[in-house]
Amino acid sequence: MKSALIASLLISMAGGAAAEDTPNTQGEQIYNKWCAACHAAGDAYPGTLALRAKYRGAVPDTLVERRDLNPELIKYYVRNGISVMPFFRKTEISDAELDALANFLAKTPSAK
Numbered sequence: 001m002k003s004a005l006i007a008s009l010l011i012s013m014a015g016g017a018a019a020e021d022t023p024n025t026q027g028e029q030i031y032n033k034w035c036a037a038c039h040a041a042g043d044a045y046p047g048t049l050a051l052r053a054k055y056r057g058a059v060p061d062t063l064v065e066r067r068d069l070n071p072e073l074i075k076y077y078v079r080n081g082i083s084v085m086p087f088f089r090k091t092e093i094s095d096a097e098l099d100a101l102a103n104f105l106a107k108t109p110s111a112k
């Protein structure tokens with residue numbers, strides 16, 4: 001029983017490493033590191049609350065559920081900030097990382 005669990009864990013880890021590009025795990029990791037603290041789902045996140053107030057249900061308040069964002073727009077907000085959202089420097093999120101992040105959020109193919 002226990003060894004079966006360990007074996008399945010190892011398989012899922014190996015699978016994650018092999019399928020580096022699909023799904024976009026790098027973009028998701030960057031999102032979790034820098035964005036989820038404000039944009040995760042729920043009532044405890046200032047970004048989510050601000051977007052809920054801004055769009056009043058016209059689009060999802062949670063960034064990862066949006067289908068209307070394009071990579072260029074996301075990159076603009078990340079490099080420039082908006083309202084209380086800070087901008088992020090290239091020493092924090094490199095251009096390559098920002099590409100992965102923007103493609104993750106915009107649901108565009110990560111290989112670009």
Ligand code: HEC
Nearest residue numbers: 034035037038046047050051074077078082083084085086
């Ligand atoms: C300190 C909290 C905070 C962090 C961290 C943060 N944001 Fe935001 N973000 C906000 C707030 C608040 C808004 C809404 C600003 C406004 O009033 O328009 C926002 C707005 C946005 C918007 C605009 C959406 C729209 O339709 O207007 C995008 C895109 C966005 N954030 C992406 C990101 C990404 C990507 C990251 C991670 C790199 C991130 N944010 C990190 C707080 C944050």
